[in-house]
Amino acid sequence: MRLAWRLVDPPPRSALDPLDERERAGLQWALALTLGFALVVALGLVPQNGVLRDAASGSVLDGPFMRGIVVVVALWAALCGAFYGWGSGRYRHAEQIIEGMESGLSAMGSYLVLMFFAAQFVNFFSWSGLGAILAIRGASFLQMLSLPPLLLLIAFTIFSGVCNLFIGSASAKWALLAPIFVPMFHLLGLAPEASQVAYRIGDSTTNIVTPLMPYFPLVVAFLRRHDERAGVGTLLAIMVPYSLTLLLGWSAFLSLWLWSGLPLGPGSAAFLR
Secondary structure, eight states: OOOOOOOOOOOOOOTTSOOOHHHHHHHHHHHHHHHHHHHHHHHHHSSTTOTTSOTTTOOSTTSHHHHTHHHHHHHHHHHHHHHHHHHTTSOOSHHHHHHHHHHHHHTTHHHHHHHHHHHHHHHHHHHHTHHHHHHHHHHHHHHHHOOOHHHHHHHHHHHHHHHTTTOOOHHHHHHHHHHHHHHHHHHTTBOHHHHHHHHHHHHHHTGGGOTTSTTHHHHHHHHHHHOTTOOHHHHHHHHHHHHHHHHHHHHHHHHHHHHHTOOSBTTBOSBOO
């Protein structure tokens, strides 16, 4: 009598539990696949006339490997998963691999719905130009305050964090703010490096609390795997304290760093002499 194999989710276990024999075998097969995959890629990259290099110039950066790096990583990950399942005994037939892929993608339904509406919101907000208007008006307001250089830099950090709530793209925000603040800070004796440090602190600390971040719906979808009732409000309620703590904490740390006179990096001073 032929036994039918079924795809059954393993029982829940702690991350600290030791691996059993089947899991070790699966990891060994995945490791063997990774080494073989790396060898194949190396054979296509290391020789000067390798097939993964650009045929005309021999460049790796312009070759098919770098142009198709997303496909390469996706193929490696898929093969690793298949080899792990086969080595651990979880998969015995090709149909079970398809079932496993369907099980993984089933959790993406809520993400796709959220992403559809989030994309409409981001597109219409960009079309309205409100983000650019708020950034330029806010920059003009900071210029009118005439604060000392250090306080102005901290105000710029907080202002960047607020702007991040309305303009999701970091490069777009910097393109708007840099022509205004870099020359202004330069006249006040602050190096361009100091302006960018302040901008990056504000820009990075509020990413998780802005629905305009491209990955915000994905974070919500992952949160819903642990709590089916969770939504955008749940995520914001959880992350706002962390975001504010990081914004204020890093701003205080930047103030202390600049007040102490330490350089921002090798050969890079915060204040122009």
